[in-house]
Amino acid sequence: MLTIGKLGAQAGVKVPTIRYYEQIGILPEAERSAGNQRLYSRKALERLAFIRHARDLGFTLEAIRDLLSLSDNPDQSCAAADAIAKAQLAEVESRLARLTALKAELERMVVQCAGGRIADCRVIEVLGDHSLCTTDHRHPESEASA
Amino acid sequence: MLTIGKLGAQAGVKVPTIRYYEQIGILPEAERSAGNQRLYSRKALERLAFIRHARDLGFTLEAIRDLLSLSDNPDQSCAAADAIAKAQLAEVESRLARLTALKAELERMVVQCAGGRIADCRVIEVLGDHSLCTTDHRHPESEASA
DNA sequence: TTAATGTCTCTAGCAACTATAGCTTCAAGG
């Protein structure tokens, strides 16, 4: 049995984050010691590592909640899990496309500035006028983390 | 003079967002009509368009605040503005690198799954074990939007 | 035994909005 600190260290998750996961119900309520401190089993460590890894891959906690409940029923079809992963892949691809456009515009801005006064700064000029951009980089959909 | 609704329509910004920008002081307090409604000049539209464009390029409101105050002093050197843009470019490049790694891992997961039961699902398996990954995709630094 | 660390609960804060409630003002039609 691990204390919350040890668990966090092993899984690479901060202690308050673990309590937060319990609070939102993505980790089950932990057992408690005589002195009311949380105690975790190896199973809990695996579950937390799963969450951590999925977060690192950009899945939302909502998606992870679904993935966990799927993984708790090993005999079901994995179609739903695959669909979640595919949706996440699509999300990543769309963000990648957008970031690539942003990178191009930022590079252009930075390169074109001759480094004089603000009045002649290409960075300020482009920021004030999207028609000076070559790509269509506007904010299309949601922008979570990842 | 534009009402807040017209301003929002012209700049592509939702009305509550404009009020929010005013509240946090990135837009100056608007003039008011006799009936206490906000009225905006062409200058305000330009300022809002600048903000919108910079947000679309992923700059934080804090960075935009600095860019705006620079652009209000046209005779200064533009070095500070260029530095902000370069920092944003670096941020975008680092996100791009990470998303590229995520994409590779997600593709591998999705491709490798044969589509049977959860117990044999490669998606679930990889999520539970980072050592099955080929890249080092762990969460490195801050992850704002963009 | 005492001091240092770890853990407990609860609350508030971060970014950048978005949504809701309950009101007032405005513009157009009858």
Place this chain on the structure above:
DNA sequence: CCTTGAAGCTATAGTTGCTAGAGACATTAA
């Protein structure tokens, strides 16, 4: 002139995924 509906007002709370504090209790090592 009056009514109706859209648009505006303020203020507050919710979103996502945590993170940071306050103040009290538990555990462990010297």
